[in-house]
Amino acid sequence: MKITILAVLITFTSFNIDCKEKFEIINATSQDWFGGRKEAGKGTYYELTIVPTVESEKLSFDKIWIGEKYFNISCYQKGRRVKNDTFGAGDTVTITINDSFAPKPMPFVEEEGYEQDPKPPVSYKGSALLSFVYKSKRKYKIIENFTKLENLNYP
Numbered sequence: 001m002k003i004t005i006l007a008v009l010i011t012f013t014s015f016n017i018d019c020k021e022k023f024e025i026i027n028a029t030s031q032d033w034f035g036g037r038k039e040a041g042k043g044t045y046y047e048l049t050i051v052p053t054v055e056s057e058k059l060s061f062d063k064i065w066i067g068e069k070y071f072n073i074s075c076y077q078k079g080r081r082v083k084n085d086t087f088g089a090g091d092t093v094t095i096t097i098n099d100s101f102a103p104k105p106m107p108f109v110e111e112e113g114y115e116q117d118p119k120p121p122v123s124y125k126g127s128a129l130l131s132f133v134y135k136s137k138r139k140y141k142i143i144e145n146f147t148k149l150e151n152l153n154y155p
Contacts, residue, residue, distance in 0.1 A: 022059050022134050023052040026092075028127075030146035036155045043100030046146060048130070050075075050093045056086045061095060063131035065120045071097045 027049040034042045046066060052059055064071050074083040078092035087093050120129050121140070128143040 022054055022132075023050050023093075025050055025141070025143065028143050028146045029149050031149040031152060033152040033154065036153075039103060040154065041100055041102030043098055045152075046097040046099065046128075048095040048143070050095065051090065052087060052093060053089055054134075055088045059132060059134050060085060061093075061130065061132045064095070064097065065129040065131075066097065066099065066127065068120070069099060070118055070120075071099070073097060 025048060027047070029047050031045045031047075032042070033045060034040075050061075061073055061075055064073050073095050075085050075087065076094045076096065077084050077087055078094060121131075122129070124140075124142045126142040126144045127146050130141045130143060132139055132141065
């Protein structure tokens with residue numbers, strides 16, 4: 001009887017450890033911005049503040065879909081403005097995205113084998129779908145909504 005209870009406890013405990021969230025999204029914000037002149041364009045800044053429970057050797061963030069739009073992403077450690085995808089468990093990590101539109105965008109040269117705007121790999125309900133890799137396995141996290149900040153109006 002003791003062996004059966006011990007086996008059940010070990011199984012249950014290992015299941016909980018394996019299913020534990022690998023990171024927590026502390027804050028998800030969006031902020032519309034407008035250039036002072038029509039040529040400057042407009043857009044939306046998105047920012048995710050994340051606290052991972054594991055180090056970057058096991059976890060990496062690489063893509064996000066906001067609605068149907070696709071963005072490659074990089075991480076910043078809190079207080080640093082240099083992209084640095086290296087972090088430890090408990091660090092505060094920031095992901096920023098600038099979805100911008102200018103009336104006369106720069107010309108786009110399509111490279112062979114480059115998919116400009118892939119569709120989300122899974123259907124989701126929410127504001128965004130964050131793609132990450134944990135221990136060499138691709139996973140997804142739905143971001144239900146972004147907290148909207150006051151507009152930025154540049155001179």
